[in-house]
Amino acid sequence: MHKVVHIRPVDDVISHEEAADCLCGPAGEGVYAAATTQAVGLIYRHHALQPCREWEASADA
Ligand SMILES: [Zn+2]
Secondary structure (H helix, E strand, O other): OOEEEEEEEOOOOOOOOOOOOOOOOOEEEEEEOOOOOOEEEEEEEOOOOOOOOOEEEEEOO
8 A cells, every 4th residue: 555645835825635636636646665666655745826834745654
């Protein structure tokens, strides 16, 4: 099972869903193990609609 992490701005004008289909269109980025080419996780980097200072990373269980 892959770990999925969302990096989201906290003080943005919209509330970001912890989902790939968030309104901001987050970019999914694969995380690979060094020894193999097997993907072990996925990081979604959300796009802030305004300059934000507070960000948080949250992971699906
Ligand atoms: Zn978002």
